[in-house]
Amino acid sequence: MNRKERLFTPGPTPVPPEVLLAMAAPMTHHRQAAFEKVFADVSEKLKTVFQTSSPVLILAGSGTSAMEGAIVNTLSVGDTAISVNGGKFGERWGQIGKAFGVNMVVINVEWGTVVDPAQIEEVLKAHPRAKAVFTTLNETSTTVLTDVKAIAAVTAKTDAILVVDAISAIAADELRMDAWGVDLVVAGSQKALMLPPGLAFAAVGPKAQAMMKSSTLPKFYLSFDKALKNLAQNTTPYTPAVSMVMGLSKSLDAILAEGMEAVWERHARLAAATRAGIVGMGMELFSKRPSNAATSVKLPDGLDGGKLHKKLRDEYKVTCAGGQDHLKGKIERIAHMGYYDQFDVLIVIGALELALKEMGADVKVGEGVAASQRYFASV
C-alpha cells in the first residue's frame, strides 16, 4: 500500500521519534545517581504540567492503576463517595469504588452531555459525609469536557476531596490543579504526554494527603504513602519503568519548552479546526461540551459506524476510535492530543470526508478540509 499508517486514537497516540529514541538508550539501573537525577527532574517538571506545587507520583501501570490508587489511598470501607458516570471512564470510578467496598453515589448523566456543577453541590448536600467526588476532565468515551473549575469551587467548601481523572486531558485541556483547588489528579502516559502506555501519574494535594492518614483500604503496590516517601529520595518503592521515564524526560522537555499555555492553546486550535471540518463537511458533533483532546463525530442514522471505522483504518490507514458500549457504531472519535499539528487535522478530516462519501453519506467532500483551513487562516 502507498499509504502511511496514521494513529488518531485517543490513546495510545503517536510518540515523537525523539522520545522513541530516548527510550531506546541502553538500560541504566534505577538506584544510581544518573537515573535518580532524571527522576527528580521529571518529577519536578510534572508539577508544571499538573500546575501544582504538590508531589506528582510516577507509577508503573496503566491509567486505571492510578485511579485505583486514588481510591484505596484516601478512603475506607463503608465511606461514601460521589462519582459522575457520563461515559466509560466516569463509570469506572464507580466500579473501582464498589470493588473496594466504598458506598458510591453515582450521578448518571446522558453520555455526550456534561454534569452540572450545581448537581454535584446538591448531591454533596444530600450526602454531607461524602469524602470524595470523582470526575473525569475529558471523558474519552464521549470527548466531553467536565467543568472541573466550577466543581472544585463546590468541593472546596466541603470536607470532600475532588479527584479528577485527567488521563486523556493532561497537557491537552486546561487544568490548574492548585489554582482551581483540585485535590488529586491522575493521568496516563499514552495521551498528550506523547509516550507509550505504561506510566500512570497521581498528583496528590494537601487535602488528599491529609485524607490518606485515615484511609484503611488495603494497598501495597499502589501505596501513595510509600511512593511519597520514596519520591522524597528521588526513587520509587518498586522498580520504575526506566525506559519510559527516560522517554518522559524528553517529552516533558518538549512540552515545557512550548509552555503549558501554548500547549493548551495548540490543542484548542486543533480541536476547533477539527470541529470546523466536521461541521463543514455536513456532519454533526456528538459532544455537548467538547474537549480539546479529542472530537467525536455523530454518524448519520443508518450509517454503519463499524464499517466506517474499518474503512478509515484499512483503506486509508487512518485509525480513529469507534464508540464504546451503547455508542458502538454511532460515533467515531478523533484524537488530537499530544503529538499532532494542524496538517494532521487535514489528513483525518480528508480521510473522513472520502470514507463517508464512499459509504453513501450526505457529505460535502472538500468542504470539511476547506473549513479547517479557513479556521487555521483566521487564528
Added chain:
Amino acid sequence: MNRKERLFTPGPTPVPPEVLLAMAAPMTHHRQAAFEKVFADVSEKLKTVFQTSSPVLILAGSGTSAMEGAIVNTLSVGDTAISVNGGKFGERWGQIGKAFGVNMVVINVEWGTVVDPAQIEEVLKAHPRAKAVFTTLNETSTTVLTDVKAIAAVTAKTDAILVVDAISAIAADELRMDAWGVDLVVAGSQKALMLPPGLAFAAVGPKAQAMMKSSTLPKFYLSFDKALKNLAQNTTPYTPAVSMVMGLSKSLDAILAEGMEAVWERHARLAAATRAGIVGMGMELFSKRPSNAATSVKLPDGLDGGKLHKKLRDEYKVTCAGGQDHLKGKIERIAHMGYYDQFDVLIVIGALELALKEMGADVKVGEGVAASQRYFASV
C-alpha cells in the same frame, strides 16, 4: 572516560539492541488486529518460557504488582498462608499478605541459606487450613535458589497452592511449572527476559484458578479474572504497555530460538564460571545454594562494601548491586541473567579482582579470570 558503561545489576539488566529498536517502532493501537496478533503470539510463547499449558497474564506494572495480584486473586481476609522469608523478596510476600488481612505464617530462614522443603511440610501440617505457600525461586537479595520442585511435591499433596516468585529467575533458572506442579508463577520483564522494567507476568494454573472463585480480597486493576477473560480475546482489560509488548515479542523469539533447555544451560555455565572466578581470586561465595541468575560475593571482614561498589561503578563503569538491609556493605551481587555471554563474565571478574586489590583485599589478581576461563574451556 575510555570505559564503557556495563550493567551487572540483577534487574534492570542490559536490553539487546534489537529489542530496544523493536520498542522504538511507531506506536500502534492495542485494540486492532495487528497488535492483538502480537499479543496472542507472545502469550502463547510465554507458556513455553513458564513451561505450562496454563494462561500467562501480561500486566502493566513492576514485578510486585504480579505478587500482589497472586495474593488478592486467590485469598480472602483471615485466610492463613505460609511464606518463606530468606531475603528481601521472600519478606515481601509476608508484607503484602499482611497488608491485605491474610494471616501470614512466615518461615524465617537465615539470609543466604535455603528453606528445607521438609520444613514447609511441617508448617503445612501445623496449619492444615493454609491456603497457599509463597516462595521465591531465586531470592535476588541473596542469590539463593529455592528447591521449588521439592516444595511442589509437598504442596501437591495438600489443598494449598504453591505460588512462586520467579521474577528474577524466569528464563535463567530451571522452572517447570506444570511438570513440577507449581500453581502460580509471577515474573517480571527486566531480568532474564531482557526487557526494560514495566511488565509483570502471572501464570495461573488450574488449582490457582479454582481458588480464585472463592477469593474475596478486593481487586480491580489486578483482577486476574478480568485479565483471563480478556486474554481469551487476545487483549487486556486496561491499556497494555504496547511498546514493551513489542519488545517482548523480539526477546521471546530470541529465547525460544535458543530453546529453554539451552537457555537454562547457558545460565548454568555463566553462573558456574562466575563462581569459579570468585573462588579463583580467593573470595568466598555468599549463597549456600546459588542460583544461576546472579551470584553473590561475600566480602572480606573489614572491607568497605559500599566503597567497593562505588569503585566498580564509578571507576570501572561496572555496575553490580550491593547487599540489602543487614547485608549492606557485606556482599556484592553480580547478575548474569538474560543478555550476557561468557566474555561478560571475564569483564566482571576482571573488574572485581582489580577493585578488590586496590582496596587492599587479599586477592589473587588474574587467578579469577583464569579460573573462569579454565571452566569455560572444560565444558
